[in-house]
Amino acid sequence: MTAKPTVLRDLPADLQQERLPKHVAVIMDGNGRWAKQRGLPRIMGHRRGVDTLKELLRCCRDWGIGALTAYAFSTENWGRPLEEVDFLMTLFERVLRQELREMMEEQVRIRFVGDLSRLPASLRAEIERSMAETSQNQGIQFSVATNYGGRQEIVQACRAIATQVEQGKLHSEDIDEALFSQHLYTQGTVDPDLLIRTSGEMRISNFLLWQMAYAEIYITDTLWPDFDRAEFHRALVDYQQRDRRFGRLSS
Numbered sequence: 432m433t434a435k436p437t438v439l440r441d442l443p444a445d446l447q448q449e450r451l452p453k454h455v456a457v458i459m460d461g462n463g464r465w466a467k468q469r470g471l472p473r474i475m476g477h478r479r480g481v482d483t484l485k486e487l488l489r490c491c492r493d494w495g496i497g498a499l500t501a502y503a504f505s506t507e508n509w510g511r512p513l514e515e516v517d518f519l520m521t522l523f524e525r526v527l528r529q530e531l532r533e534m535m536e537e538q539v540r541i542r543f544v545g546d547l548s549r550l551p552a553s554l555r556a557e558i559e560r561s562m563a564e565t566s567q568n569q570g571i572q573f574s575v576a577t578n579y580g581g582r583q584e585i586v587q588a589c590r591a592i593a594t595q596v597e598q599g600k601l602h603s604e605d606i607d608e609a610l611f612s613q614h615l616y617t618q619g620t621v622d623p624d625l626l627i628r629t630s631g632e633m634r635i636s637n638f639l640l641w642q643m644a645y646a647e648i649y650i651t652d653t654l655w656p657d658f659d660r661a662e663f664h665r666a667l668v669d670y671q672q673r674d675r676r677f678g679r680l681s682s
């Protein structure tokens with residue numbers, strides 16, 4: 432499902448509305464470094480990172496971008512110090528509780544992608560509540576990748592498909608890209624056109640491996656808490672200058 436067109440606000444004159452990405456994915460990197468540069472504990476960077484994400488979501492809504500997916504916690508992030516992991520889980524829960532009203536007002540449809548079974552029960556409850564309450568909203572689709580790993584997502588899709596074949600509900604020759612996509616956490620959302628990664632790392636870190644097949648990648652040295660509207664604008668200008676060929680020749 433793609434978002435209903437909203438009233439566009441403040442679209443910069445050098446951006447062409449019809450050539451905006453339909454789906455933007457972000458790897459929000461650099462929170463820890465941002466905090467360290469200021470002599471603050473790492474968790475302060477994550478706290479500031481939430482404000483950046485909220486502003487990006489508003490900006491996507493204002494400029495008519497239908498879907499935003501943010502990488503909040505990877506399957507590898509459990510390896511961080513327990514204190515930081517606990518802080519992040521509590522932060523996700525608190526933000527969800529605090530922001531539900533605004534998400535309803537702004538018609539945001541939130542969805543969590545990843546293996547949610549390992550998350551604390553109280554966070555899972557808040558996730559389920561926010562997804563259920565916003566499910567009929569008609570605005571931007573906001574996906575939060577939490578305990579998410581691209582390989583793990585592909586493996587769980589394979590298992591689900593194999594089970595259907597075993598049960599005789601599906602023939603192996605019916606398996607194609609469209610069917611496979613329907614078994615991913617992101618089913619129903621167009622693949623990202625643009626991946627933005629902050630803080631300069633040149634990796635995709637197990638994020639949306641299948642979905643990113645033709646995404647344009649934009650990497651900035653800016654640390655996530657400093658990624659603002661002006662930076663997003665720059666990323667979109669750069670995106671609009673790309674020649675997206677999807678393996679074909681230029682027109």
Ligand code: FPP
Pocket residue numbers: 459460461462463464465477480481484501502503504508522523524526527575630
């Ligand atoms: C990466 O920076 C950031 C994270 C692992 C956490 C990102 C989470 C948020 C911004 C909160 C989002 C909240 C909701 C509810 C969606 P890093 O810690 O790897 O930074 P570093 O590379 O500088 O150490």
